[in-house]
Amino acid sequence: MSTIPRIAIVGGGPGGLVCARTLQRHGMPVTVFESEATPDSRSQGGTFDIRDDTGQVGLRAAGLFDQFLALSRPEGQELRLMDRSATVLRHHRPEPGDTGAPEIDRGQLRALLLDSLTPGTVRWGHAVEKTVPLPDGTVRLEFTRGTAEEFDLVVGADGAWSRVRPALSDARPAYSGVTFVEVHFDDVDRRFPAIAERVGQGMMWAKAGRLSLIAQRSADAHIRVHVAFRGPLDWHEGIDLADTEAVRARLLGMYEGFDESLRDLMRHNDGAFTNRPVFVLPAPHTWNRVPGITLLGDAAHLMPPAGVGANLALLDGAELARSIIDRPGIDDAVAAYENVMLPRSIDRATTTADILAALMPDTDSTDPAFPDFFG
Structure with a gap:
């Protein structure tokens, strides 16, 4: 690019942090705005299974795959399926050396990503109030603290209740x-x-x-x-x-x-x-392009919890960063990214909705009914 774009990522979750890390690896400056006051403001939750065809691709792009493997728990891929009498119906034990989808605690993954960034990249305690597209194609972020800043690209990586999404879409989680x-x-x-x-x-x-x-x-x-x-x-x-x-x-x-x-x-x-x-976003969830704004992860495609969301967020973040690095302008980069991300997310959203319906039917039957996708 002839000039260095001003890039803001809203949200310090896995997808936004992988995007920031990948940009920085290639000399591209970026600022991450996070509403939490500190990295330790709240518990980060349970674990992620990071899959070799999605999440691991993102971590490789960020140059963090080996560090991830050192922290991950391949034994966490063990799975026991039972009926209500506690009878084990299926029991999967991972083979030695199986790294297809090892588990890692959410807090460990976030710490790994945060530690990989240039100090000062994340600006804590910056909750976005509103995202405003401007006539010249730039975007103004207005913060709840009463300040505002302008950027050439704003990436909404701020999850289910995104404050960036309304600039692109009227969709709300249901x-x-x-x-x-x-x-x-x-x-x-x-x-x-x-x-x-x-x-x-x-x-x-x-x-x-x-x-x-x-x-x-x-x-x-x-x-x-x-x-x-x-x-x-x-x-x-x-x-x-x-x-x-x-x-x-x-x-x-x-x-x-x-x-x-x-x-x-x-x-x-x-x-x-x-x-x-x-809560989930409607599927398909798409939008008409607005210069200088895009989404990734749950902000773009909030899905049922079926082991897909975090993996897609990591992949989204890496792919968006690579698109920005490889293309001559922000508009071309965002278009190329969305042309891949949106069809993929529509497909996965449909699949995960079907999984949720199969696993959690509206019936009082005693049948455990674990679908075939559990293996």
Whole structure:
């Protein structure tokens, strides 16, 4: 490019950080704006399975693949599928050396990406209020702190409730009909050996009809459980979500008939229950191009949680960066990126919607019905 473009990435998640890292590797300056006050403002959540055909491609482009492998847990690819009686229906154990989709804790991945950036790249405590396209093709970011800055390209990598997306699209996430209620267990190998054994080194999924219990091991002997079910958004009507014992009683009543060893996942958890309804963007989600603005990751294609979102965000970030590096102008670069990203995201959004419908049907059947894509 004849002049160095001013590039802003809104959102310090995996996709935005991979994009920033890849740009910097090729001498391209970039600023990341993150609404969180510090890197440690909140827990980063559970784990990602980083797949060799998507997420790993992004990490290779960022020059971080070897560091990722050193942190990842290939044993986390273990999977146990059960019915509600806790009978194991399928048990996948990864072969030695299998790096097809190793797990890594979200916090570890974010720290790896942040540490790879030039100091000062991320400007913490900068929440975007509004994204304004300007007549000359540049874009103004207005921040909740009362300041504003202008850029040649603004990349919305700010997730489900993006403040960049409204400049391109009127689409808003809608409730999918499925809710995850999250619980935690710390120091499981010592304190809850039976639960640790049932979950194993990776994921355990027990289901019957519209009800599922999904437990996954993280690093440091931590297990995160999602009590997952298809039902109304207000499933908790009549109880206070802050009342841990009331939520526990409601969920145990919903999962009457599940083996008691599985119901223990709702009896003995550490701390409160966290309500996480699953929202998705419409599929297909597309937009007419606006000069100087594009999206990646969940901001572009919020999908059901089927192991796809983070991987696509990493791939999106790397591909957008490469497009900017390889093409003579921002408009050409964004067009080339969106011409690949949008069809891919439409295809994956349709597939993940089908997966969610198959895994979480609207039926009270006791049939576990794990589809063939689980292998």
